[in-house]
Amino acid sequence: MSALKVAKFGGTSVASFESILQCANIVKNDKSVKVVVVSAQAGITEKLVALTRSRSLEHISLIHSEITQFYENFTLPMYGLPLQQVCNEAISIWLEQLARKASRFFHTRNNSDYHTIISMGEIISSKLVSMIFASCRLQNQERSALELISVSGDEYDDYQVDIALCTQACQQQLELLPSEQLIVTQGFIAKHIETDELVTLGRGGSDFSAAIIAQASQATELQIWTDVEGVYSGDPRIIADTFAIEELSYRATAMLANLGAKVLHRKSIEPAMQGCIPIKVASTFKPSGKHTLIHNINEPTGAYSVTYLNNVSLLTINQSGLAELTRIQLLLALITQLGLHFQVCELHANSIVLITQNMDEARLNEIDQYLISNGFEDILIQCEQDLSLASIVGSQLNQASRFTTYVTNLLDEHPVIRTFGLGHESVMSFVVEPQHLLALLQELHLAIATESVTQL
Ligand SMILES: Nc1ncnc2c1ncn2[C@@H]1O[C@H](COP(=O)(O)OP(=O)(O)O)[C@@H](O)[C@H]1O
Numbered sequence: 001m002s003a004l005k006v007a008k009f010g011g012t013s014v015a016s017f018e019s020i021l022q023c024a025n026i027v028k029n030d031k032s033v034k035v036v037v038v039s040a041q042a043g044i045t046e047k048l049v050a051l052t053r054s055r056s057l058e059h060i061s062l063i064h065s066e067i068t069q070f071y072e073n074f075t076l077p078m079y080g081l082p083l084q085q086v087c088n089e090a091i092s093i094w095l096e097q098l099a100r101k102a103s104r105f106f107h108t109r110n111n112s113d114y115h116t117i118i119s120m121g122e123i124i125s126s127k128l129v130s131m132i133f134a135s136c137r138l139q140n141q142e143r144s145a146l147e148l149i150s151v152s153g154d155e156y157d158d159y160q161v162d163i164a165l166c167t168q169a170c171q172q173q174l175e176l177l178p179s180e181q182l183i184v185t186q187g188f189i190a191k192h193i194e195t196d197e198l199v200t201l202g203r204g205g206s207d208f209s210a211a212i213i214a215q216a217s218q219a220t221e222l223q224i225w226t227d228v229e230g231v232y233s234g235d236p237r238i239i240a241d242t243f244a245i246e247e248l249s250y251r252a253t254a255m256l257a258n259l260g261a262k263v264l265h266r267k268s269i270e271p272a273m274q275g276c277i278p279i280k281v282a283s284t285f286k287p288s289g290k291h292t293l294i295h296n297i298n299e300p301t302g303a304y305s306v307t308y309l310n311n312v313s314l315l316t317i318n319q320s321g322l323a324e325l326t327r328i329q330l331l332l333a334l335i336t337q338l339g340l341h342f343q344v345c346e347l348h349a350n351s352i353v354l355i356t357q358n359m360d361e362a363r364l365n366e367i368d369q370y371l372i373s374n375g376f377e378d379i380l381i382q383c384e385q386d387l388s389l390a391s392i393v394g395s396q397l398n399q400a401s402r403f404t405t406y407v408t409n410l411l412d413e414h415p416v417i418r419t420f421g422l423g424h425e426s427v428m429s430f431v432v433e434p435q436h437l438l439a440l441l442q443e444l445h446l447a448i449a450t451e452s453v454t455q456l
């Protein structure tokens with residue numbers, strides 16, 4: 001089988017003309033890259049979301065001017081090149097469309113317009129990347145993600161990828177592609193099979209798009225090009241002395257992503273794992289520096305990385321009689337039906353304790369009513385909100401007794417509200433008030449980085 005690689009460039013990698021030239025160099029140096037998936041320019045999706053939340057037309061116009069300013073600065077370094085004019089033309093058509101769509105959405109609040117607006121960053125980004133690549137003699141064809149990725153289901157968290165349709169579409173496009181060319185497409189965007197409308201795959205969802213396309217194209221590698229040299233032992237923005245991890249298993253990476261490591265979208269691991277496609281995470285700005293390779297490996301024993309999540313809720317669902325297996329199974333099935341995504345779950349004789357995000361009074365009420373109407377009349381739900389969750393992810397942590405003792409002692413020094421999984425094989429999690437998170441993360445990371453502690 002000949003090599004076929006899918007390369008995804010994140011928001012920071014496509015943020016400026018200069019950085020897109022770096023992306024072009026990376027692709028030029030690897031002839032097996034046949035599909036390039038791009039995110040919106042860093043910060044743009046945030047502004048588009050803000051547009052949809054605006055309460056006045058004046059505010060919409062203010063945000064629109066900020067976006068206009070961003071793209072004026074974007075094309076400035078192209079001064080003197082014919083490329084500047086074509087890019088400016090594309091940008092000005094796009095800005096007009098954006099203004100029209102934003103003002104229509106202000107009046108209609110239509111859900112489909114919402115998705116169209118927040119996806120517009122990827123629309124202009126893929127155009128600009130395609131044009132800049134072409135100016136570097138990197139022959140390419142821009143393709144709409146709507147032609148490549150199809151999903152079904154209700155909410156973005158529940159969207160089911162129709163991999164058979166995606167496979168048909170991707171392989172057809174690749175068969176038609178002249179050998180010296182490549183495809184440039186948007187991340188974050190998919191077509192809904194039932195409505196034929198554009199939907200978005202959740203914040204950070206371009207990684208997921210790239211993984212779907214890699215699986216559908218039977219790629220030999222998925223490359224995630226970002227602003228760090230791989231998956232690190234902790235978030236390098238807030239923790240000192242973090243380091244890139246050379247190799248990770250799919251399983252450990254999925255846990256890391258689910259528990260907050262922002263470098264990869266939590267849903268992006270499964271398509272790659274199903275297709276046995278290695279994922280390379282590397283820096284656009286240091287392409288021959290370090291990187292992380294995620295593939296099928298025997299996991300080394302030890303702690304790999306610390307992660308964190310903010311705005312989590314600690315949910316305790318009390319009900320007598322949960323000791324019966326069938327009752328627990330039913331309750332868990334109902335929770336799944338509700339689409340309640342949780343990061344941590346602990347079962348007790350009369351309660352289930354969960355860590356979840358995006359909880360508010362309305363959602364809590366909905367859960368309460370649903371469980372009551374499905375046979376759990378005397379249920380009692382307690383919810384503590386606005387908390388933070390720090391976690392350690394590794395393998396066979398339960399055998400690393402020195403490490404577990406070290407962490408247990410360390411916890412005495414920190415006001416931890418609740419601990420999950422001390423002595424667990426691969427994850428330990430700690431709930432704290434947000435103001436205590438950073439100090440705890442620093443110390444947990446120190447434990448990971450200190451060899452004498454991590455030895456068995
Ligand atoms: N464990 C981790 N390893 C590497 N980066 C991490 C980790 N946790 C959080 N990050 C953050 O993730 C960022 C990369 O993700 P993101 O901002 O979504 O990039 P992109 O714009 O390329 O998609 C890094 O700049 C880093 O600050």
Ligand SMILES: N[C@@H](CC(=O)OP(=O)(O)O)C(=O)O
Pocket residue numbers: 009010011012039040042045046121187188202203204205206207
């Ligand atoms: N632009 C989208 C999708 C995305 O994946 O972005 P990034 O690759 O920059 O995280 C977002 O900001 O959510």
